[in-house]
Amino acid sequence: MFRPGSGLTWRRLRALITGLPADSALARSMAGADHAWTLETQLLAAVHDRLAEANWQRGNQGSKTPTRRPQPIPRPGVRSGRIGGTKRDVREVARYLAQFQPENGGDPV
Numbered sequence: 001m002f003r004p005g006s007g008l009t010w011r012r013l014r015a016l017i018t019g020l021p022a023d024s025a026l027a028r029s030m031a032g033a034d035h036a037w038t039l040e041t042q043l044l045a046a047v048h049d050r051l052a053e054a055n056w057q058r059g060n061q062g063s064k065t066p067t068r069r070p071q072p073i074p075r076p077g078v079r080s081g082r083i084g085g086t087k088r089d090v091r092e093v094a095r096y097l098a099q100f101q102p103e104n105g106g107d108p109v
Contacts, residue, residue, distance in 0.1 A: 037076050045073040 020026055028035045037045075052070040060066040086093065 004098070045075065048073060 002014065022038070023035075049070075049072040052072075056070050063071065
């Protein structure tokens with residue numbers, strides 16, 4: 001606890017605060033919901049997702065009724081669902097994308 005005349009300077013207070021561990025109460029209150037996900041946790045979730053996808057692919061080889069693709073572990077601060085989207089007609093999107101195709105039919109020059 002700070003007491004006047006205790007010798008705690010602003011510089012020393014800053015050094016103490018910046019040296020706090022990542023799981024301190026101050027760090028948790030500043031980071032919010034993202035605090036629980038450290039780099040290690042993010043990497044483990046990524047490994048889990050890739051292994052689940054790989055097992056799903058191998059398990060569906062030659063299957064006439066494939067199972068549903070595994071869902072990734074939800075990450076804090078990341079919205080689930082598709083990125084992007086449009087309410088336009090498929091033919092309208094195809095016409096728009098066609099204008100970016102090379103004139104020689106896509107063959108490399």
